[in-house]
Amino acid sequence: MELRIFSYLPNPRIWKATIAARLCGINVEVVGAPHTELSQWLWDFEAHLMTEKERVDHRSFGRQSRLGFGGDLLYKTDSFLNANPFGTVPTAFNPDGSVGIFESNSIMRTVARLGTGACSLYGDDAYSASRIDGFLDASLVFARDSQLYLLSLLSGNVTSNLHGAAYQALHTYLDGLNRALSPDRTYLVGDTLSIADICVVAELALFLRERDYEKVLSEADLERITGPVLYESYPLITDHFRKLCEHEAFAPDVNSYVKKYW
Ligand SMILES: N[C@@H](CCC(=O)N[C@@H](CS)C(=O)NCC(=O)O)C(=O)O
CATH class of the missing domain: 3.40.30.10 (Glutaredoxin)
Structure with a gap:
């Protein structure tokens, strides 16, 4: 170990x-x-x-x-x-x-x-590693609003303020991620998979838990934030997410979890 x-x-x-x-x-x-x-x-x-x-x-x-x-x-x-x-x-x-x-x-x-000797998930030099860090930091900023929103759904006391903050956070995050992949990049940083891609998949998968709380949302007169509109507005990052969910290193953790939300 x-x-x-x-x-x-x-x-x-x-x-x-x-x-x-x-x-x-x-x-x-x-x-x-x-x-x-x-x-x-x-x-x-x-x-x-x-x-x-x-x-x-x-x-x-x-x-x-x-x-x-x-x-x-x-x-x-x-x-x-x-x-x-x-x-x-x-x-x-x-x-x-x-x-x-x-x-x-x-x-x-x-x-x-x-794992540095076996694989390079954290960039090849100070610049690429720091660019990866930028995605991890942006993910943590998103994760804070996401966490407060999901916990409020779990405890049944969601408010329009928490919902609004999560909505803004998700759109800001997806907008940046989508831009990072445009026009046709395969990965967020450089030409290979990095911990930036891994982090993004985990944070987006976590946010999908919103779907478990349809009833709490409708009782609070609020709309679900996730849904087809995200695929239409941010096709590159949503495609990237879907592809990585199928990747052999991701699938054992992620696949069955996200399948129930498709
Ligand atoms: N940003 C942290 C979030 C960790 C976190 O906030 N964990 C909460 C549960 S969701 C916790 O451990 N709370 C312990 C406590 O309330 O004492 C991470 O990514 O690890």
Whole structure:
């Protein structure tokens, strides 16, 4: 194992690392459980489902969640918070747990850096690597509005402000991505697949979860943001997304997940 990732599962954010790992032959261990079960887990390098006794013994580790866990108490050890001072999942660790890596884009970067000898997913020089970073940063800007919107749908308290911000964020993101691929580029950066392409697929796949909340949207008198209009307005990036979903390194994570949304 060259990298361990702890997260709720499934989580499209960890696909960034698992897709890169498949391409570079890096051995990534994924540990976790469905979202609703992580409040019963010890958040740690040795993360696991706690016994009743452990829940009592580890009471002092109980911390109020901030985002995405409905305010539940989460059992984060001091060493977990040392590894990831922001206390979020996914969190990754080096093999002996002495280094923690947080933010899914940086976890993916770790895999790409570990795999440099086997494949080049992170550019060939300082310029191309930095251009890739630009796409990762733009993706994180999009991801923030996307996350707040999806969490509000999940908890049934979506507002027109959150919906409007997500709408703007998605269109800004797709517009830039579509332009980056025009007139007929195969990949976002250079002539080969990079972690920029991987990151974009994961973030767009995550946004498709909007489709699970048609009822919540209609009760709030709001329209779905995703739909055929996106393919018509941004054909290059939507085609790129569809093609990569079928790619052999992406398909094991992405294919069955996105199929239900086509
Ligand atoms: N931008 C981060 C997002 C991670 C994040 O916000 N995770 C939330 C769950 S969606 C979390 O771990 N919350 C823990 C808490 O609320 O204490 C990434 O890409 O890794």
